[in-house]
Amino acid sequence: MSTVIALDRIAKVYGHGETAVHALRGVSLAVERGEYVAIMGTSGSGKSTLMHILGLLDQPSSGSYRLDGVDVAGLDEGAQSLVRSRRIGFVFQAFNLIPRTTAAANVELPLSYAKVSRTERRQRVAAALAQVGLSDRAGHKPNQLSGGQQQRVAVARALVTAPSLLLADEPTGNLDSRSTADILDLFDRLHGSGRTIILITHEDEVAERAGRVIRLRDGDVVSDTARTALEGKR
Amino acid sequence: MSAAEILRFALRGVAANKLRSSLTVLGVLIGVASVILLVGVGTASQQEVEESIEALGTNTLTVTASGSQGTQVRFTDLTAEIAEGLEASELTPDVASVSPVATTTATAVWDGAEYEVGSVVGSDEHYLEAANFEVAEGTGITESDVEAGARVAVVGSTVVDELFGGDDPVGEQISLAGAVYTVVGVLEEQSSSTGFGDNNDLVVAPLTAVQRTLTGYGALSQILLQSTGSDTVDAAEAEASAVLDGLMRVSSGETAPYSITNAAELLETQADTAETFTLLLGAVAGISLLVGGIGITNIMMVSVTERTREIGIRKALGAPRRAILTQFLIEATALSLLGGGLGVGLAYLASSVTIAGYETVIVPGTVLLALGVSVGIGLFFGGYPASRAAKLRPIDALRYE
Numbered sequence: 001m002s003t004v005i006a007l008d009r010i011a012k013v014y015g016h017g018e019t020a021v022h023a024l025r026g027v028s029l030a031v032e033r034g035e036y037v038a039i040m041g042t043s044g045s046g047k048s049t050l051m052h053i054l055g056l057l058d059q060p061s062s063g064s065y066r067l068d069g070v071d072v073a074g075l076d077e078g079a080q081s082l083v084r085s086r087r088i089g090f091v092f093q094a095f096n097l098i099p100r101t102t103a104a105a106n107v108e109l110p111l112s113y114a115k116v117s118r119t120e121r122r123q124r125v126a127a128a129l130a131q132v133g134l135s136d137r138a139g140h141k142p143n144q145l146s147g148g149q150q151q152r153v154a155v156a157r158a159l160v161t162a163p164s165l166l167l168a169d170e171p172t173g174n175l176d177s178r179s180t181a182d183i184l185d186l187f188d189r190l191h192g193s194g195r196t197i198i199l200i201t202h203e204d205e206v207a208e209r210a211g212r213v214i215r216l217r218d219g220d221v222v223s224d225t226a227r228t229a230l231e232g233k234r
Numbered sequence: 235m236s237a238a239e240i241l242r243f244a245l246r247g248v249a250a251n252k253l254r255s256s257l258t259v260l261g262v263l264i265g266v267a268s269v270i271l272l273v274g275v276g277t278a279s280q281q282e283v284e285e286s287i288e289a290l291g292t293n294t295l296t297v298t299a300s301g302s303q304g305t306q307v308r309f310t311d312l313t314a315e316i317a318e319g320l321e322a323s324e325l326t327p328d329v330a331s332v333s334p335v336a337t338t339t340a341t342a343v344w345d346g347a348e349y350e351v352g353s354v355v356g357s358d359e360h361y362l363e364a365a366n367f368e369v370a371e372g373t374g375i376t377e378s379d380v381e382a383g384a385r386v387a388v389v390g391s392t393v394v395d396e397l398f399g400g401d402d403p404v405g406e407q408i409s410l411a412g413a414v415y416t417v418v419g420v421l422e423e424q425s426s427s428t429g430f431g432d433n434n435d436l437v438v439a440p441l442t443a444v445q446r447t448l449t450g451y452g453a454l455s456q457i458l459l460q461s462t463g464s465d466t467v468d469a470a471e472a473e474a475s476a477v478l479d480g481l482m483r484v485s486s487g488e489t490a491p492y493s494i495t496n497a498a499e500l501l502e503t504q505a506d507t508a509e510t511f512t513l514l515l516g517a518v519a520g521i522s523l524l525v526g527g528i529g530i531t532n533i534m535m536v537s538v539t540e541r542t543r544e545i546g547i548r549k550a551l552g553a554p555r556r557a558i559l560t561q562f563l564i565e566a567t568a569l570s571l572l573g574g575g576l577g578v579g580l581a582y583l584a585s586s587v588t589i590a591g592y593e594t595v596i597v598p599g600t601v602l603l604a605l606g607v608s609v610g611i612g613l614f615f616g617g618y619p620a621s622r623a624a625k626l627r628p629i630d631a632l633r634y635e
Contacts, residue, residue, distance in 0.1 A: 052629050055550065057549075057550060057627075057628045057629040057632065058627075058629045077554075077555060078554055078555065081549065081552050081553060081554045081555070082552065082554070083552075084549075084550060084551065084552040085551060085552020085553075086552070090550050090551070092547075092632075096543070096546075096547045096550075096632075097547075098544055098547060098548070099544070100246070100250055101246070109548070109551050110551040110552055112239055113548075113551060113552040113553050113554070113557065114552060157551070161552075
């Protein structure tokens, strides 16, 4: 197995001097290809900050971050946006589809930023929508879709570039239990097909699906347990 | 991301808020249309003045008496002798013709109809050419008419309308203050917009006849000179002035009792005024275009703020700065170009209506300029909001609610 993510003493400090807030206090961890990791923690534990740094949406104050062996923390903005479009797929709690734009166009967006040819895009959009079971909703706009369907479109959008890493930030936070189950089943299937998934959650039942659970508290990793160990505890 | 796609996103942004977009477009539309129309009105008035200059002839000089100055007794009247002296002089190579002009008013009677003619002009055979009249029908005044003092007359179109009521006047006999003249010609109608009254309300007859029957042999009202060409007007003026000084015994340093005016010069001043007027109108219209541009900035700022989250999503999905910048720039430019295009259309529609008595002249240059400026406005006034959008950090944009 190759290492997808290697974090070395990542720290993030907001503000200066006495008012400084240490969101992350030197987190080091490695995620191998094909792993399904859940990051848990109460609010303020630094899990969102970690997620943003993993997704190159935010810069760490110190430490090194290697994605697929490339040091990405030091890249300039243009290069980072390229990395985002090619190697990372995002799923947000609030779905974050572009309004007034069809499901297919939403899914196509990262491909067009990644400069994929038009014919290839069409095939990949169709494939991604089929993978989340929404081929028949390609022409629908976000406001014509249910929350669960919107989140599945968002997952399709995250998958369509075949990224090294799928980052999901509380993907089921805004969903009812049935849609939650749909999305989690979808993640299970993706995990089964070898995708690397990192999801943030504070719900145990969501974390239970993951193969590895990392708990954060006050910016530090307090536990990092593989599933076999979790099962063993029960 | 291809240009077509960025364009599609931008146009979707424009279409997303139709009322807001159309109000913004309206601002630019009004600006562009007013620039084109007001410059058009100004240009029309300018062209009218220029046409008047051409109608007057550019090589005509008018000598008029300006009265005596100082205490010395001098010859202050312009007389036929002075005109003859001027004509006979060897020192005026650039003066092509000299026409003494005596003007009066008289009541013309024909077949029981009476008409008070605005000006009865007695002059010589060069007058019609010097005053830039064309004979439409019949003949003009000939040299032999002048020598013989023949009672022949050429009438202007107003006189034809008023006195003859549309009948053919050539060959008819009219009575001018009791003296009978035979009408030998009709003048081509002239434009009357020079600001000197009705140019067509006149009767032209030989000076000799007019002096004998109407004005007497006293002072002339003016002497009309023609230079040999439009480029020798200034030389002719200087030569005539020198000769007149001699004839009228003006010593150097004294103010001459006559003045020489070049009608074209006068109208050139008018033309300059018209040009200033055009500039002023254009500037006022330009300000409204500027206001329209500020409207674009305003609306784009709102649009960027409103879509901060969308910008964040796009950035998270890998949109480079350039894509965001181009998207918003194109959106702003689309708004301003739409306004510009509609403004040109409106200007064309409105130009068919006369504004302030002028047929608006649409100058192709202003159309191109206005369109170019509206694109420029989109880029310039859209630039700030667009760069603000492009510089947003994805994390801030995503957190924005």
